[in-house]
Structures are given as C-alpha cells and as structure tokens.
Amino acid sequence: xxxxxxxxxxxxxxxxxxxxxxxxxxxxxxxFRPDNTGKPVPRDIITEFVxxxxxxxxxxxxxxxxxxxxxxxxxxxxxTESGTLNFEWTGDNGFxxxxxxxxxxx
Amino acid sequence: xxxxxxxxxxxxxxxxxxxxxxxGAAGIGLSLATxxxxxxxxxxxxxxxxxxxxxxxxxxxxxxxxxxxxxxxxAVALTVTAESPMTADNHVKAIHVFTEKNPQPxxxxxxxxxxxxxxxxxxxxxxxxxxxxxxxxxxxDGSFWSDEIEVIVTLAACLEGV
Numbered sequence: 001x002x003x004x005x006x007x008x009x010x011x012x013x014x015x016x017x018x019x020x021x022x023x024x025x026x027x028x029x030x031x032f033r034p035d036n037t038g039k040p041v042p043r044d045i046i047t048e049f050v051x052x053x054x055x056x057x058x059x060x061x062x063x064x065x066x067x068x069x070x071x072x073x074x075x076x077x078x079x080t081e082s083g084t085l086n087f088e089w090t091g092d093n094g095f096x097x098x099x100x101x102x103x104x105x106x
Numbered sequence: 107x108x109x110x111x112x113x114x115x116x117x118x119x120x121x122x123x124x125x126x127x128x129x130g131a132a133g134i135g136l137s138l139a140t141x142x143x144x145x146x147x148x149x150x151x152x153x154x155x156x157x158x159x160x161x162x163x164x165x166x167x168x169x170x171x172x173x174x175x176x177x178x179x180x181a182v183a184l185t186v187t188a189e190s191p192m193t194a195d196n197h198v199k200a201i202h203v204f205t206e207k208n209p210q211p212x213x214x215x216x217x218x219x220x221x222x223x224x225x226x227x228x229x230x231x232x233x234x235x236x237x238x239x240x241x242x243x244x245x246x247d248g249s250f251w252s253d254e255i256e257v258i259v260t261l262a263a264c265l266e267g268v
Contacts, residue, residue, distance in 0.1 A: 017223035030232070032209045058221045066205060066213040066232050068181040068263075074228035078221055 012079035030065035046091035188225035232263035
C-alpha cells in the first residue's frame with residue numbers, strides 16, 4: 001500500500017474556497033529509462049487521480065510519465081457542507097490506493 | 107571564369123536561399139496547422155489537436171507558472187491558473203499541459219467544474235530538455251485558451267539510465 005499524505009483544512013466556513021494538497025509515494029517509472037542491459041524499464045505510473053466530495057466528483061486528473069515521482073497535486077474546492085473527501089489513485093499493474101479526509105463546514 | 111572559391115560561394119548562397127525558402131514554407135504550414143501554438147514539433151501538435159479538435163485556440167486567460175531556469179528537470183514545480191468566475195454557466199472544464207521535447211507530449215490533463223471555486227492546480231513535472239511548455243484550458247462555452255512558456259533545463263529528466 002502506497003503511503004499517501006492529504007492536507008485538507010479540518011474546518012471551513014460555508015462557501016469558502018479551500019486548498020487541498022495530496023502527495024502519494026510512487027516512483028512513476030517512465031518507461032523511457034534504460035536499465036543496465038540497455039533495455040527500457042517497463043512503464044509503471046499512476047494514470048488517474050479522482051477526488052470526490054460526499055460522493056460527487058470535484059476534481060480529476062489524468063497523469064502521464066512526465067509527472068515527477070511521488071505525484072503531488074494541489075487544487076481547490078468550495079466548502080459546501082460537512083462530510084468526507086475521498087481520494088483515489090489508479091495506475092499501471094493494477095495499482096490502486098485511496099484515502100479520505102473529513103471536513104466540518106460551519 | 108569561376109574559380110573554386112566562387113563556386114563554393116555560389117553553392118553556399120544557393121543553399122542558404124533554399125533553406126530560407128524551406129523554413130519559410132514550414133513556418134507557414136505550422137502556423138496554419140495550430141494557430142497560436144505554432145512552430146512546435148509534430149507530436150505535440152497532434153496531441154493538442156486530439157484535445158481541441160477543429161476549434162481555434164486563443165492566447166490568454168491562462169497562466170503557467172514555471173521557473174525560467176531549471177537546475178533539475180526531475181521535479182519542476184508547475185502551477186497553472188485560469189481566469190474564470192467558476193460559476194455554473196461560466197467555468198473552466200479542463201486544463202491540459204503539453205511539452206515540446208519530452209518523449210511524450212502530454213504532461214497532465216485535469217478536469218474541473220464549478221465546484222472548484224478557483225481554476226488553479228499545482229503539481230511537479232519532469233522536463234527532458236530546454237523547451238516550450240504549453241497549457242490549454244477548455245471553457246464551459248467550448249472555447250479554448252492557451253499560454254506558453256520557454257524554460258531552460260540544465261539537468262534533464264527521463265533519459266539517464268538506472
């Protein structure tokens with residue numbers, strides 16, 4: 001299981017734009033680097049990231065090999081109601097990870 | 107009578123003229139093909155075409171933040187900001203980032219909606235060479251806006267061995 005770090009404010013005012021930061025450990029092998037024998041190392045990357053706010057999708061990113069190792073993403077959303085934010089990463093070789101964070105909206 | 111030196115001069119002149127004509131033609135071809143995102147290698151143009159289709163891409167309403175001089179291409183902080191009120195009927199639907207000289211032109215494609223509140227994201231990218239980076243935003247009204255930036259990379263990513 002890959003280690004993921006999520007930064008979501010614990011509390012927010014209704015209607016406030018909040019910043020969400022995510023980081024997940026993954027070496028994002030590009031598939032272009034040669035190994036000792038000169039053959040390229042097979043590609044192994046995270047291809048998709050989705051963030052859902054109380055089940056509704058608010059942000060989605062399609063990632064390519066040009067994303068650095070340990071993909072880091074920052075984005076924004078409007079704090080509409082208290083609830084849960086779900087984060088999901090999927091990738092090559094059946095990679096899948098998920099994480100969630102709670103937010104209280106006043 | 108023409109001596110060797112003159113001959114050489116003549117061929118050189120001819121060569122220069124030919125190259126200039128060719129370059130001019132290529133330039134026109136490229137600008138017709140992509141509009142503002144001109145003079146870029148073919149694979150990036152194809153990748154951009156795939157996203158925008160036949161629509162024209164205008165410059166503006168979008169800003170790429172990248173350091174102009176990059177010491178290490180393995181992790182470069184990238185921020186893309188679009189100007190948009192982000193309301194239900196006027197928001198940014200997607201932002202795509204492309205590079206000119208990486209092995210693959212695509213870098214990232216993000217999908218946003220009115221719930222984002224602010225059309226902005228940050229990530230870290232790999233850059234294989236000094237090159238042009240282009241971002242294209244798709245608005246909810248179907249228009250496309252772009253921004254591009256030239257960066258210099260001293261240590262390239264992707265290409266070294268394990």
